[in-house]
Amino acid sequence: MGKQATEMLKGTLEGIVLAILSERPAYGYEITAWLRDQGFSDIAEGTIYALLVRIEQRGLVDVQKVPSDKGPPRKVYSLNAQGQEYLQEFWRTWSFLAERLERLRKGGR
Amino acid sequence: MGKQATEMLKGTLEGIVLAILSERPAYGYEITAWLRDQGFSDIAEGTIYALLVRIEQRGLVDVQKVPSDKGPPRKVYSLNAQGQEYLQEFWRTWSFLAERLERLRKGGR
DNA sequence: CCCGCTATTCAGTGTTGCTATGTACCGGTG
DNA sequence: CACCGGTACATAGCAACACTGAATAGCGGG
Numbered sequence: 001m002g003k004q005a006t007e008m009l010k011g012t013l014e015g016i017v018l019a020i021l022s023e024r025p026a027y028g029y030e031i032t033a034w035l036r037d038q039g040f041s042d043i044a045e046g047t048i049y050a051l052l053v054r055i056e057q058r059g060l061v062d063v064q065k066v067p068s069d070k071g072p073p074r075k076v077y078s079l080n081a082q083g084q085e086y087l088q089e090f091w092r093t094w095s096f097l098a099e100r101l102e103r104l105r106k107g108g109r
Numbered sequence: 110m111g112k113q114a115t116e117m118l119k120g121t122l123e124g125i126v127l128a129i130l131s132e133r134p135a136y137g138y139e140i141t142a143w144l145r146d147q148g149f150s151d152i153a154e155g156t157i158y159a160l161l162v163r164i165e166q167r168g169l170v171d172v173q174k175v176p177s178d179k180g181p182p183r184k185v186y187s188l189n190a191q192g193q194e195y196l197q198e199f200w201r202t203w204s205f206l207a208e209r210l211e212r213l214r215k216g217g218r
Numbered sequence: 219c220c221c222g223c224t225a226t227t228c229a230g231t232g233t234t235g236c237t238a239t240g241t242a243c244c245g246g247t248g
Numbered sequence: 249c250a251c252c253g254g255t256a257c258a259t260a261g262c263a264a265c266a267c268t269g270a271a272t273a274g275c276g277g278g
Contacts, residue, residue: 004120004202007233010265011116012206019213029225038209047266049226054265071224072274091214093113097121098207100147104128105200116264119234138256156235158257163234180255181243224275231268237261244255 005042013043015090017051018079021061022087025078028052052077060086114151122152124199126160127188130170131196134187137161161186169195 020031032048052075055061060083064076079087129140141157161184164170169192173185188196 002198002202003233004124004199005206006266007120007123008202008206010119010234011113012210013266014116015113016210016213019210023216027225039205040209042267044267044269045226046228046268046270050228050266053227068224068274070275072226072272074225089111090113093111093117094210094214096148097114097117098210100149101121101125101128101203101207104125105203107132112264115235119265122235136256151236153236153238154257155237155239155259159235159259162258177243177255179244181241181257183256219278221278222276225273227272228270229268232266234263234265236263239259241258242256245253247252248250 009043012094013047014051014055015087015094017048018055018060018083018087018090021077021079022084025064025076027066027074027076029074055083058086118152121203122156123160123164124196124203126157127164127169127192127196127199130186130188131193134173134185136175136183136185138183164192167195 016035017031020026020034026034028049029045031052032043032045035043035048052061056063056077060080061077062080064078065073066076067073125144126140129135129143135143137158138154140161141152141154144152144157161170165172165186169189170186171189173187174182175185176182
């Protein structure tokens with residue numbers, strides 16, 4: 001999509017990745033591919049990796065190195081307890097925003 | 110709200126302001142007050158003014174200086190044709206994002 | 219042997235919202 | 249009159265985040 005999407009992704013992309021990880025552990029390449037598949041056509045590789053590093057440093061995920069028979073080893077991330085909590089907070093913030101935007105779209109005051 | 114909101118606002122705040130202006134012309138101080146009233150408790154004054162300057166420079170709004178009997182003159186902004194178009198695009202991008210997030214929240218794959 | 223796919227990393231850039239501060243106009247109070 | 253609070257706008261500096269582009273590296277096939 002356009003540049004509007006780029007700016008709108010700030011903050012939400014992190015939540016999206018955490019939500020994905022809350023369903024099952026995953027690694028960067030896999031997540032990027034899945035997002036592209038879902039229509040986030042222009043999400044750059046580097047973006048996801050940088051994001052994963054950030055959430056790891058914040059202690060929201062646990063990491064495990066797993067060998068792959070198709071290339072270099074994968075860094076598999078899984079959401080830990082603190083990450084779950086953070087994700088909950090994310091959904092609260094998202095709901096707040098989405099609610100107000102939906103109200104605005106309908107022309108309500 | 111927390112810092113999550115700060116990042117999530119990036120990109121959406123612009124759309125929010127444009128949506129407000131699509132209902133009726135308004136000036137910065139008024140918009141800030143309204144947003145605070147709607148629960149965006151920590152939106153800074155300066156943020157809105159900077160945003161208004163940006164969208165003016167991009168030609169999305171028209172400006173008119175209107176004297177006030179309670180203080181300095183107001184800069185009243187109104188959405189023009191180009192702004193309307195940009196707002197439409199914003200809603201499309203927003204729908205795209207909201208749809209996918211809602212799907213993720215429901216744990217759907 | 220090189221190419222393509224898998225997989226990760228990183229330096230540099232632009233946009234955005236926040237912080238903090240400054241300017242300025244007005245009316246009311248002491 | 250001096251001061252203060254509410255109204256109204258502007259701006260310089262900062263932090264966070266996603267994108268660009270490139271580099272590194274392992275693996276298998278032509």
